[in-house]
Amino acid sequence: MLDTATSEDDTNLLVTIVDTNPLAWQQSATAKIPLSLDDAIRQILIFFNAHMALKHDNKVAAIASHIGHCKFLYPVTDAETHRRQANQYKISKDANAYPNFKDVNDDIIESLRSLMLDTDTPQKNLNDGTSMISGALSMALCYINRIMNQDDLGRIKPRILVLSVSPDSPYQYISIMNAVFSAQKMSIPIDVCKVYGGEVAFLQQASHITGGVYLDVENPQALLQYLLFSFLPERYARNYLCLPNKEQVDFRAACFCHKRIIDIGYVCSVCLSIFCSWSPVCSTCRTKFAFRALPPLAGKGRPAISRTASPAPSAAASPGSSSPMSTT
Amino acid sequence: MSVINFKTNIYDYLETLPIFTFQRLFQKPATCLAIFRLLPAIGRQIVMSILYVENPISLKDIQSWVYKDGHKKLQEALHKLSKLHILEETPEKGLIVNSTFRLEFKNALSGGGEHQSFGLPCATVDKHKVDIAFLDHFASTQWEAILHYMVGTTMTKRPSRGVLNLLQKSDLMNSTASESGLHITNKGFQFLLQDVNTQVWAFLLQYLDMAEMLKMDLVEVLNFLFQLGSLELGQDYSVETLTETQQQMLEDLGDYGIVYRRKKGSRRFYPTRLATTLTSGTSALVTSLSKKETGTAASSAMIAAAEESHDEGGFLILETNYRVYAYTESPLQIAVLNLFIQLKSRFPNMVSGVITRESVRNAFLNGITADQIISYLQTHAHPQMRKRAPLLPLTVVDQIRLWEMERNRVEDKAAYLYKDFNVQADFDAAEKYAKDLDVLLWSNSKQRKMVIAQEAHETLRTYIKRRLAGNRDTG
The missing domain is CATH 1.10.10 (Arc Repressor Mutant, subunit A)
Structure with a gap:
């Protein structure tokens, strides 16, 4: 565990993961209370400015979690900066805007534009059309790790904010959870703002485990107010402020074999992998489970549904047996 | 800090x-x-x-x-x-x-509105463009010239009249009738021990007071100071958006090294590091100063920016045996150290000395406090020292404080003496009342005498009067 003591002089690093999944945003733009990606970005940029306004040395980073891949929106690589300067973009200096804010905003808008124009990305890895939250989380953690290694005095206090619009992708369950546990180990809170779409079990768990804020936005038009009120407080101020979090966290897990989200399943007693159906060999650690005569699965095919179908051997915890687990 | x-x-x-x-x-x-x-x-x-x-x-x-x-x-x-x-x-x-x-x-x-308050960058390219290293050099020479003048080293040119005037007005230096020229005051010694950012602000606040006297518009002066804090280092700005008062200020600020203009009446100005760090509270100039002194002149902005965030420009190492090693060759810093350290030897890139009772007492006589010495040592500690916790050896810190307490053995306070109480009960009641108010300085129950802090005199007198009157009524 890292030192978690905070002080008023800390520098705050806010790494924001913006879910840019165009399919979900399309749905959001046509919902009952509509919010298009454009409007959202406008409000998010003001939120970034507010974060940088809080303190002179506060930093932001933004990562787009797109379909199938993710990309840094800010900061951009040096090569990219040079390319943009060469293209004569960013000549407009403006006395009406604070230069720090303007640079960040311009960079993010330009990055988003190139992200949206870029349609050549391989389309085959789309899974089920959900965004790459797990990849974005890993990138965020790597970036934070790099920044913190450069900071000898330990004055930088990082946190992650996920603005999510897509539903859960069970295919990413394992990588998301690995990222979440790394974040917990580095004591980085993960805040989750669910802008559109139903419940997301994995992100709820993420914010619960890391001690972050979780909020379902009821009126997406007022996104900025939600952001300023609940997600702006820095780590130091959080010691004193009551912030929203989820009382009832959805603790369900996804099985490793068919990527289904399940309530009850089988857990390998050696490596704790989760399976929705019984198999003789753990697919993760290759442990062979002791064969016992099993009661027939009642022909339903989904033993996860009822406990009566549970075939657990009575010699429960000894290695080489698989035991049922309740994840609720 | x-x-x-x-x-x-x-x-x-x-x-x-x-x-x-x-x-x-x-x-x-x-x-x-x-x-x-x-x-x-x-x-x-x-x-x-x-x-x-x-x-x-x-x-x-x-x-x-x-x-x-x-x-x-x-x-x-x-x-x-x-x-x-x-x-x-x-x-x-x-x-x-x-x-x-x-x-x-x-x-x-x-980023909306039409206020032009963040400074208008020049649209045209400056024919005499200056880089950040030049600006740092300019800022530090201008600012150091003032400090040098204060400590009395005669190696730099005299600061301009405006600066001298300000030094005198702010009571940092004063002129004595017998000798010509200005002399540093106790306040001036304290000023020297502060970090650059605090010094600049102290100067500017004094400037604000003067501005009021000179019938300059206070709001415009303040607006301009805050605007300077939001500008970008190395960018040239046009004077077009500035009001007349603010253009007038540019000249004064140039004397302090806060902005750079190639010549008076130039249509553009460059903020220096002193200006851009005004509202951030980081003392960046120290870095550039000490860096130049160690011979690795800041050639590129990247290095300066990178080092600025890493080491805080410390050059002092303090050991538990009261020895101080200072990696500096700046006559200014040596002069400041000389205020409270007995310097023993000098090398091309460092001086060493020892903190003694005499040297610290000399500092106290100049009006410097123990806290100021300690905070100076803290802010200028070498990066190697920063890895330790606590930063400074406790023995040395405690000893400096003890030496300060030595000087404060007697404390004077304005007070009133109460005596000649007729009844012991009256005295006891009054004594208890004073104790509750926390104003009792001394008392002797046998002699029925007590000493009360001056500010509580009125309260206690009415209390005693009321009590005596009450006694008379019932008795």
Whole structure:
């Protein structure tokens, strides 16, 4: 565990993961209370400015979690900066805007534009059309790790904010959870703002485990107010402020074999992998489970549904047996 | 430490301003942003939370946002917010953000409006373009010239008349009738031990006082100072958007090394590092100073920026045996160290010395306090020292404080002596009352004498009178 003591002089690093999944945003733009990606970005940029306004040395980073891949929106690589300067973009200096804010905003808008124009990305890895939250989380953690290694005095206090619009992708369950546990180990809170779409079990768990804020936005038009009120407080101020979090966290897990989200399943007693159906060999650690005569699965095919179908051997915890687990 | 120093100073100054000055200050988003950053963390969060809320919010609601142990901090924050006139109370007991502040601060966040308060960069390319290294050099020579003059080293040119005037006005130096020229005062010695940022602010606050006397518009002066804090280093700015007062200020600020202009009447100016760090509270100049001294002149902006965030420009190593090693060759820093260290030997890139009772007492005689010495040692500690906790050897810190306490063995206080109580009970009651008020300085029950601090004299006298009168009535 890292030192978690905070002080008023800390520098705050806010790494924001913006879910840019165009399919979900399309749905959001046509919902009952509509919010298009454009409007959202406008409000998010003001939120970034507010974060940088809080303190002179506060930093932001933004990562787009797109379909199938993710990309840094800010900061951009040096090569990219040079390319943009060469293209004569960013000549407009403006006395009406604070230069720090303007640079960040311009960079993010330009990055988003190139992200949206870029349609050549391989389309085959789309899974089920959900965004790459797990990849974005890993990138965020790597970036934070790099920044913190450069900071000898330990004055930088990082946190992650996920603005999510897509539903859960069970295919990413394992990588998301690995990222979440790394974040917990580095004591980085993960805040989750669910802008559109139903419940997301994995992100709820993420914010619960890391001690972050979780909020379902009821009126997406007022996104900025939600952001300023609940997600702006820095780590130091959080010691004193009551912030929203989820009382009832959805603790369900996804099985490793068919990527289904399940309530009850089988857990390998050696490596704790989760399976929705019984198999003789753990697919993760290759442990062979002791064969016992099993009661027939009642022909339903989904033993996860009822406990009566549970075939657990009575010699429960000894290695080489698989035991049922309740994840609720 | 520097941050806190600077904040209280400028904050204290702002607090004294009347409300209509604030109304005019708030018209510039750059000023709103700078004032906003002076607030405590909770205060900043509250402003952000209700910035986009149009209706007044009741105090009770705001209190419910904070946990119990944060209530003291909240009170403090709300107090500051109302002192700076950012939060206003409506007749219905609700709190609302000042409408001008709300509008312009929103403009600052969204980059809207037509206020031109963040400085207009020059559209044309400067034929005599200067780089950041040059600006750093310019800033440090100008600023050091002032400090050199104060410590009395005769190697730099005399500062301009405006500077001398300011030094005298601010009581940092004064002229004695017998000798010609100015002499450093106790306050001046204390000034030398502070970090550059605090020094610059102290100077500028003094400048503000003078501006009032010179009939300059205070709001324009303040706006310009806050604007300087938001400018980018190495960028040239046009004087077009500045008012007449502000153009006049450019000249003075050039003398202090805060802005650079190639010649008087030039249409453009460059802010130096002294200017761009004004509102951030980081003392960046020290870095550039010490770096140049070690011979690795800052050639590129990248290195300067990188080192600025890493080492804090420390050059002092203090050992538990009271020895001090200072990696510097700047005559200025050596002169400052000489204020409280007995220097023993000097090498091409370092001096060493020892802290002794005599050397520290000399400093005390000059009006320097133990806390100032300790904080100087702390802020200039070598990066190697920064890895230890506590930063400075405790024995040395304690000893410096003990040496200071030696000088304060006798304390004088204005007081009143009470004697000739007729009845012991009266005396006991009065003594107890004084004790409860925490104003009893000394008492002797047998002789029925006690000494009371001056400020409580009135209260105690009425109390005793009332008691005596009561006795007479019942008796």
